[in-house]
Amino acid sequence: MAATIRDVAALAGVSPSTVSRTCRNSSSISLKTQEKVRQAMAQLGYEPPAGALAQQETGLRTVGIILPSSRTSSFENPFFLEVLRGITQLCNEKKVLTALITGKDDAELLDSVQAHARNRLVNAWIVLFSREDDPVVDYLYDEGIDYVQIGQPSSHPNETVAVDNDNIAAGQEAARYLTGLGHRTFAFVGSDPRHRFSTARCSGVRLQLQEQGLDLRPATVAQVDVDDPRALEIMEAALFPKTGPRPTAVVAADEMHAVLVRHICQEKGLEIPRDLSLISFNNSIVSTIVSPALTSIDINARQLGIEAALQAIKHLDNPDLMPSRTLVPFQLIERESCQATSDTEQTSA
Template sequence: MAVTIIDVAKKAGVSPSTVSRVITGSSRISTETTERIRAIMNELGYVPNSIAKSLVSKTTNSIGLVLPKPAEELFLNHFFSELIRGILTQCSRSEIDLMMTTGATEREEVDAVSRLVRGRKVDGILLLYSRKEDPTIEFLQKQDFPFVLVGRSNYETPIYTVDTDNRQAAYDATRHLIDQGHQRIGFVSGPPNLVISEDRSKGYMQALESAGISLRPEWIVEGDFLQESGYRAMSLIMSQPERPTAFVVIDDMVAFGVLRGLTELGFKVPQDISLVGFNNIAVTELTSPPLTSIDIGIYELGYTASQLLHKIVKGEPTPQNRLIIPHRLVVRESSLFRAG
C-alpha cells in the first residue's frame, strides 16, 4: 500500500497540514521540524502528489519548450539536440519537468502554447529561436507570462534573452577568411524572417566593408538550416562566370551540404574554396576536410536559458535582460589555404 501524507504525519507526531506546508516549502515551519519531516518522508519512501502540490503552491514545477517548426528540423540539425541537452541538464539539476510542444504553422504553435499557459500546465516558456515578427512572443507578452528567448529579440519592449553576439561572430568568421588572403567571399544565409540570419548577414557585410571589399549580392544565397540548402546554394553560385574563393556558411549542417555540392562540382576544399561554418557541432572534426567553425557554446545557451527562466519563475533577481554567451573561432583544415 502506498505511503500517504497521514502516515508521515503520524510518525512525525504532527498534523497532516504541517507535512503539507513542508512539502510546499512554507517558511512558517521551523528548519528543525522541516528537516525531521523530510527525513521521515525519505525513510518511508513518501513521494508528494505533484498535482496536489501544484494546487497549494499554484506552481507546476514544469516549463514548456517550443520546438522549431517544422519539427523534422529538430532531428536533422545537431544544434537543437545540443541546445536541448543543455536545457534538460539544468532542468534535471533543478528538479524541473519539461513539456515540449510545436505546431506546423504559426497559428498552431500559438494554440499549442496557449493550451499550456491557460491550462496552467507550466510555469514558464522557453523559445528556441527568434523571428522578426513572432505571434508566440506577442501572445506571451499579452498574457504577461514568464518566458525566455534563445536568440536576440528585435522587439522594443524588454524581453529576457540568452544569445551569442551573432553579428560579431560572423564578422570574425569573415575576417578570418580575409586574413587568409580571400577577396571574393560568398555567404550562405538562413531564412530571412529569422533574426539570426539578419545578424550574421550584417556581420559578414561589415567585415567586407571594413576591409574595403565590395559586396557581391549575387554571392549571397538564403535558405534553410539543412544540408540540402547548402547543396542547392552551390549549384546557384558556382555556375556563375565569376565565383567566390571562400564562403561563410550560417550553420555547420548547411556547410556539410556546401561541401558535398562543391565536391560533386569538382572543387577541392580548401585548395579551390575555403569554408567557415557556425556552431562547431561534434561532427565538424570528422568531415573531409575538418570544418573551421565558430563555436557559439550551444550547450551553455540551453543551460543558461533554462536557468534564467527558473530564476524568473521563482521571482529571484536577474542581473540583466540579455545574457551573451561568448563565441570563439575554431580553425581547422577547411580554411587553411591562403588565397594567391
C-alpha cells in the first residue's frame, strides 16, 4: 500500500498540514523541519500530488468556505449568510482572500473541493456544517489539508479545529423556557439526523424534559431537511400525532423549520401563540419579520464566522498548533410566539 501524507507526518513527528506545506515550499516551515519531512518522504517513498513540490506559495492567501451541498436551501438560509458575513469581515481585516465552494449534491461539492485543492487555489478551509459520514471532511482529513469546522465534529474530534455553540445546553434552555410557561406536551422539528447541530438541540430538549419528569415522545419528533419533498407531511404528523395529546409547544431547530411550522398551523387553523407556542434558533431577520415575531435562541452566527476565520488564519500562520474547540455563547430572545398556558395563568392569578 502506498504511503500517505499521514504516514509521513507520523514518521517525521509533525502534523499532516506541515507535510503539505513542505511539499509546496512554504516559508512558514523552518528549514530544519522541512529537511526532517523530506527525509521521511524519501524513507517511505511518498509521492506528493503532481506539481506540489515545484509550486512556491505566493504572498496572497485564500480561505475556502464550504457550504453544504444543496440546490437552493443553503443560499436561502440566513444562518449561512450571517456566518459568511463574519468570515469575510475578519478575512478582509487580515488581507486574506475568500473563495466560496458549494454544489447541488455531495458529489459535485467534493469534486469542486478536490479541484481547488489539487490546483493549490486555497490555503485553508472552513467547513460551515457538521454531518455524519461526510465525504468532504473525510477527503480534507485524509489529505492532511487544514480546515476549521463550524459545529461539533462527527469524526476525528480530537484532531479537528472546531467552532461551535453548546447546542445541548441551548436545547435545554429552549425547553426550560417553555416549561416555565406551563407547557407539558412538546414537539421537536429539525433537520435530518445526520446534521449534528439539530440532533444535539433535540437531545437538549429531551434531557431538560426528563429532568422535569416530562417526555418528548418519538411520535412528536420530526427530523427532516426543509427541502425534502416530504417535509411538510412529516412535520404535520409530529404536530398532530395519531395518539396522545397534541403538543402545545414546539422547538424548531432553526428558523426555516419554524416557517414551515407556521405554514402548517395556518393550514390547520391554529393560531400562534394562542394554540401553539413556538421557539426557534438563530435569531436572524426572519425572526423579526414574521408575525408573530419568533422567540429565538440567538447563537451569534456572525461571531461563529469570525471565530472560524480567526482559527483558520492562526493555524495557517502556526501549522503545528494543537487542535482546539471554541464555544460561542448563546442567549434567549423573547418575542411574541410563546405564551403561558391557561393553567399557568390561572395559577398566577
